[in-house]
Amino acid sequence: DAGITQSPRYKITETGRQVTLMCHQTWSHSYMFWYRQDLGHGLRLIYYSAAADITDKGEVPDGYVVSRSKTENFPLTLESATRSQTSVYFCASSDGTEKNTEAFFGQGTRLTVV
């Protein structure tokens, strides 16, 4: 189906485990983003990518790793999960043109680290 999809929708993992959240978009948008949302903090940008093989840090990048080998995929990896990374994670994409079109968000992944 067309659009932006995240998987899994829900994940429980143990402290210290590595976990990867997947994001896939079908529009060939050049830009992709990862946000986390916690109570009292709203959405905060973790990492973003302007194109395949180009990534950059956002506001809260510590403890996360991203890669973008293909335009349509932008996985987010927690190398050693901590309880403070329990959050809802949203992926987004946009075409990034000067026309200022909107960003499209996935449905989110609810991650619990125990």
Next chain:
Amino acid sequence: DAKTTQPPSMDCAEGRAANLPCNHSTISGNEYVYWYRQIHSQGPQYIIHGLKNNETNEMASLIITEDRKSSTLILPHATLRDTAVYYCIVRRTGGGNKLTFGTGTQLKVEL
């Protein structure tokens, strides 16, 4: 990107217009005003954006003051499904729509 100020919450009767204000007094000339909303547990959804002229689409209208220091998002006939957190975001052109979210306004539409 300029910061924005929004009321934390608002109520609106179903069928009435919902007018959501946003203050962005430090906005620069090349910064656009964007509105997104987030319905409970879902990803944010784009509503509308504008530079200095008023804008209207199928979802809402955006009224920007002449000095561009504030704006109002208008939902002309609010329904229960419009209950959500509404975010006003100011950002420059380009950059792929990297967005900085504040805490937004929780709009509750009631019967």
